[in-house]
Amino acid sequence: MKINRKKLWLAIIVLCFAGSLYAQKQSVSAVKIGNRIDIMIGSRFFTSYRFEQNEKYPFFYPVNGPLSGGSVTSMRNGIYPHHSSLFFGCDRVNGGNYWQEGLERGRIVSIGARIVEAKGEQVVIEDECIWKRPDAVAPVLDRRKIAVSSPGKDLYQLDFNIEMEMLTDVTIIKTNHSLFSARIDPDLSVAQGGVMINSEGKKGEKGTFGVSSSWIDCYGKRKTGVEGLAILQHPSNKWYPSPWFTRDYGFISPTPMYWPADDKATQLKKGEKITLRYRVLVHGGDTEEADIAQLFEQYKRE
Template sequence: MAVILLSLFSGITQAQNKAKNSVQLVRKDGEKKVEVLIDGKLFTSYYYPESLAKPVLYPIISAGGHEITRGYPLAPRAGERVDHPHHVGHWMNYGDVNGLDFWNNSDAIPADQKSKYGTIVHTGILEAKETPKGAELEIGMDWVRPDGKILLKEKTRFVFSSEGEKRSITRITTLTAQDLSVSMKDNKEGVFAIRVARELEHPSNKPEIFTDANGIPTTVASLNNEGVSGKYRSSAGKEGDEVWGTRGTWVTLNGQIGSETITVAIVDHPSNPGYPTYWHARGYGLFSANPLGQKELSGGKDVLDFKLQPGESVTFKYEILVISGYQPNDQEMNKEALKFGNWR
């Protein structure tokens, strides 16, 4: 009897350990989203309503239960910024694709200006599966001109995982040019981005004005800095606002939300064009890796002007880490980058 009970207890313990950090995908087609749950609680959602100019991951939630993404414009929260309505959760696009701006498109663009902007359209869920190490979601999307012509077909695989207080999102995106050549001229607006919560912004003491590729200015106001604690650090040792326009294999954004210490990191992959990437990381909460906008971000020192011929493809690989409870040091982040660099 003792042996039977011990065996039964052992089986229960193993099942409990297996369940901890388990990742589950829940399709909600009617709501245009796929929820990603960790231990039964929401981590993020792949969200693709027609009202957005591109599919996004929104929100992204830490192990401690705090949203690390800004609520506006989908679910505004008191005290947060309401600039740049195209900054929603996590997204991936670019500011100049055959002269069209995919980055800045949103429902705030006037109808008479829409001809300057492109849209990324969700075309289908290709695969959704849960594995012993997490969950994988493969999606099809089209990069579309205002006249409906498809410039790029996108296939993206998201890999979601959880280990203790560390959560990760790996994104592998392949873009394939269709029957036209595709030019992605150097532009600061891109590529792999997160708009973070107010608490993770840099404290600010003055309003600033930022101008997009179409010459449209956006004012970012100075706000109350209570509870605002974010600070960037790059693999090159740059910190704060000095990270913008520099290269690095990874950047961390360290801060505090309530009593939870949080690090949000983006890690580049050695196979990506323009590796190591330039960083379009702003203190007001835009956290972006931009390997394609080299001329704009380097002050003219480097030029890429990336192109794809009809039928040609390019693949981008990035990782987002959301770490709760501590801030990894440079050595730990270099290990994370090395591990991700071995991803195939």
Template sequence: MNKIFFLTAALFLSSHINAQKITGFIIEEKKDKNEVEILFNNKLLTAYCYYDSSRKPVLFPVNTVDGITVTRSYPFKNVPGERTDHPHHTGIWFNYESVNGLDFWNNSTAIEVAKRDHYGTIVHQKIINKKINDKTASLTAAANWIRPDSKVLLNELTTFNFSVSKNDFVIDRITTLTATDTTVIFKDVKDGMLAIRVARELELPSKEKSSYVDDKGNITNVPPSGADVTGMYYGSTGLKGDSVWSSKGNWVMLTGKKDGKEITIGITDHQLNVGYPTYWHARGYGLFAANPLGRKVFSNGKEELNFSLQPGKSVTFRYRIIIHSGNFLTTEEMNKWFTDFGKVK
């Protein structure tokens, strides 16, 4: 009897301890996979990934609190019916199209070897800090923006602050870039800077074929969408749909349905960012980006900003991403998220 009693008690205690361990946030570093997983109640919310193939650190995948993946899986995974364009659109990322003449935005393994000297790479260096609480977690990582000859142009220090509140998974990204011993010029261009590529269901519906041509002459053909494609952009200034592209504003949200749930992805700017309020590079095929440094193409030539950093000088960019499942977020709720984020310095 005593043996049975103690065995039962031990099993109960072990089960109770394990249950306690999976409550709230967990950060699991998996160096063999070049990943740091962010879990909540033992479910994966996202992972900080620094794969060689991505040419930059990314958050991938990105899931709602109830487990619905909102990011496109390609090129890391092949999902039937998903687009296979723009292999450099991976999860949530942060980079820029023209840094001292090098293209960090379009870099991927799809670039021909003979052309790779025109592209820059962001290389993860190390995890600086990890903190967890019940409803919050933070991860700080260091990376280098490097030229093809391995010279470092910028040192990057990024802190991700993660939080969960009911059906909201919130990511605050605070990134500081510091020029090394060379003046760094961010030329005024279209593609940048904080971006997410969303799942097929969250794209904007389109009955027409479309083609997109980047500045390298690469053409992306986009076929008509089906009934399962349900996305819609809303801007803080009242604009909607394709009109959000090239607009300025405090925030933009993308709503749509996936796996039977209403989902909202919101991104907010911050008053302390360079170029505030940012221009929005929001495409119907699922690219959703805030570009604070590109002005000329979005303003039809009325504005231009060629931002530069002198050696040793730093600049900080702050963004909040809200991943919400349930009833679509409202304008009032997004305004509240923006105002609350403004308190973060």
């Protein structure tokens, strides 16, 4: 039988490349400790999902970078201390506030955080969260599934699948505080010399504020090298691609409720369910080196 040497060498190259990619993947593990879930990538601590009963909402903090081991997000620093790292919430929902300080104004309370997959190529967390405030009907129940993995040596990934169920008719008045958000660590912010860039190549608050785009990446230099965090919106999302609320001091959020149609409130009916998907990439290198555009192309096919 005649062997096609060209095809044989091509097959070997493909197998070697696939093996190299597989070798770059790192194992992930999770453990629940009280009111938090700690996540390790290999032997390094990556992040904690925190759901303490005295918090405004569940959130992830720290969110450590693959090069420095330091957080790429920040927690309640001087400017706008109601931003808690990586979180999901909303203001002006049926008269309540599920975003800013003041627990009596509204809280998103975890009622069932659990680890579904504790170890392997990914860990999976599920949670149910009730939105409530005193003397008012709870407007929303959200169900979260969060998968954490490390597809590459310098790449950590969090996949969020959040189903919002309306427990009553819901009115969300126009607000710049809505849904998925990240408060970037100051040393990665534009104000400190970092870069904020969207999928159209527009940069900074001036270029990205109010612009509909599939993703935004923020990165900056650290002593150990360049690190960053990107948020990707999945094309299946309602309101996709949402315009972004951005700040040069280090804040990014795809925020549909700030630009409602005809400048009217967002109305959602009792029993309506909305599923929102986001991917967070914590990466080494800048946007091009991390290949964020190509990673989004992969994400939108999933």
